[in-house]
Amino acid sequence: MSELQTTTRPRRPRPAVVTLTDAAAxxxxxxxxxxxxxxxxxxxxxxxxxxxxxxxAFADEIGPLDEVVTDKGATVVVDPKAxxxxxxxxxxxxxxxxxxxxxxxxPNQTDACGCGESVTIVPVKAxxxxxxxx
Numbered sequence: 460m461s462e463l464q465t466t467t468r469p470r471r472p473r474p475a476v477v478t479l480t481d482a483a484a485x486x487x488x489x490x491x492x493x494x495x496x497x498x499x500x501x502x503x504x505x506x507x508x509x510x511x512x513x514x515x516a517f518a519d520e521i522g523p524l525d526e527v528v529t530d531k532g533a534t535v536v537v538d539p540k541a542x543x544x545x546x547x548x549x550x551x552x553x554x555x556x557x558x559x560x561x562x563x564x565x566p567n568q569t570d571a572c573g574c575g576e577s578v579t580i581v582p583v584k585a586x587x588x589x590x591x592x593x
Contacts, residue, residue, distance in 0.1 A: 475530060476537050477501065477548045478528075479535065480549065484531035484532060497521065498521070499517060499534070501541065501545070501550070502516075507572055509577040510577060510579045526542055543583050544582055545565065547566045567583060
């Protein structure tokens with residue numbers, strides 16, 4: 460009987476769950492450095508008329524299941540429960556006359572409420588399954 464031979468080869472790097480624009484990276488760096496935090500935590504919660512809202516919090520500890528994304532010198536931690544909803548998203552930071560805020564460009568987002576505070580997001584697996592059925 461022959462033994463199974465394994466070879467070690469380098470794994471290809473996984474694509475980042477989210478990416479940051481230059482403006483978002485600059486703002487994340489400014490916020491985390493000013494407060495002495497490790498990163499900015501991004502997630503989702505069930506809320507609002509469309510079903511979900513993006514959440515932000517400072518991350519002083521990184522859990523074993525957290526997805527750590529370092530982009531343009533800024534570190535963002537993606538909550539493990541939000542990963543399938545945020546894959547492929549770009550986070551931007553916009554400043555207008557009335558507000559300054561982080562903005563998500565999320566390919567998994569299917570709807571948003573009129574005020575823009577809450578969104579409907581379909582997890583990646585569900586979206587891929589529907590496309591394969593067509």
